[in-house]
Amino acid sequence: MRDRSGPGVCRLPELGSRRAEPEATVERLSELEIVVRSLPGLEAIRASVHAFNTREDVDALLEGL
Numbered sequence: 043m044r045d046r047s048g049p050g051v052c053r054l055p056e057l058g059s060r061r062a063e064p065e066a067t068v069e070r071l072s073e074l075e076i077v078v079r080s081l082p083g084l085e086a087i088r089a090s091v092h093a094f095n096t097r098e099d100v101d102a103l104l105e106g107l
Contacts, residue, residue: 071106078103 062070064080064087071078078089089103 067107071103074102074106076103076106 064085067087068078068080076089078087080087091100
């Protein structure tokens with residue numbers, strides 16, 4: 043039986059010479075009309091994708107990061 047414990051989680055390597063604060067990343071992506079949220083206490087952001095998201099949506103998220 044497949045593990046059904048929840049959504050997949052991945053960690054991205056630090057981008058650039060400094061890692062951006064999650065809130066700054068949320069704000070920057072918001073300006074690109076990409077909705078994510080910061081996770082308090084984890085220094086992380088959450089991006090939720092679903093069946094209605096297109097490949098272009100995911101590409102835009104990755105490009106925005």
